[in-house]
Amino acid sequence: MSLRDSAATPLPVRELLDALTSLPGIGKRSAERIAFHLIKASEEEAMALSNSIAEVKHNVSCCSICNNLADVSPCLICDDHTRDASVVLVVEQPKDLISLEATGMFKGVYHVLTGRIEPLAGIEVGDIAISELLERVDNSSLNAQGATINEVILGLNPNLEGDSTALYLAQELEARSVKVTRLARGLPSGSQIEYANSQVLADAIQGRRGMHQE
Ligand SMILES: [Zn+2]
Incomplete structure (x- = not known):
């Protein structure tokens, strides 16, 4: 029996386990490890986590259009008419x-x-912002500046x-008659965009190609 399901587990711990398992990618085992860590941690360490959650909830949110982290919505990029x-350009993470x-x-x-x-x-299809992307393509009023989307570049x-x-x-996307391209294969397989140097990324953007081109 898991900690969560045992009547011997104090209620606040069960509530913490519930909150942790509701997070993406956190299963029962991980939730138990994190909960134990927090229970044993100093009050200072645990409250620092709690405070930083409160801080981002009060001051940072996601752009309603592109999902980027922003303190205004739409974000400055979506709102930039130049x-x-x-x-x-579709990416995994900010x-x-x-x-x-x-x-x-x-x-x-x-x-x-x-x-x-x-x-x-x-992590399944419904857990990431795929439907929001398709809605932007389907309905220009949901896109930045109300523009119709002509090209989607996949930058995963x-x-x-x-x-x-x-x-x-x-x-x-191809079922929706929008041009679909991907970044050029200048990025070595297994590499990560966040760590790639600017010149490699600039070349990958400029040399982007259709999904079915090598
Ligand atoms: Zn935005």
Whole structure:
């Protein structure tokens, strides 16, 4: 029997376990490990975590259009009328967006999926912001500046999960008559966008190609 289900477990601990298992990618075992860690941790350490959760909840949210971290919504990128909102670059995480943005090469807008399809970690299609992307494509009023999306660039990490997420997205998008491209294969397989250098990323954006081109 798990800790969560035992009447011998104090109620506050059971509530903490419930809260932890509701987080993405946290199963029962991980929740128990984290809970034990927090119970044994100093009050200072545990409260630092609690305070930083409160802090981000009060001061940071996600852009209602692209899901990027922002303290205003729409975010400054979506709201920038010098950018071309008809081209959307899809990334897994805000840190990928930061790396791609640092190249200065991309003048469209982004869509942050907040993850990738990863069945072994319990992350399914409905757990990341795929339907929000498809809605932006289907309905221009949901996109930045009300623009119709002409091209979606898939900028997922070049590894097994990133590739299979990209393939799923391409199938969904190609059924919608929008141009689908992916970053050029300059990124070594298994590498991560967030750690790639700016020149490699700039080349990958500029050399982007259709999903079915090598
Ligand atoms: Zn945005």
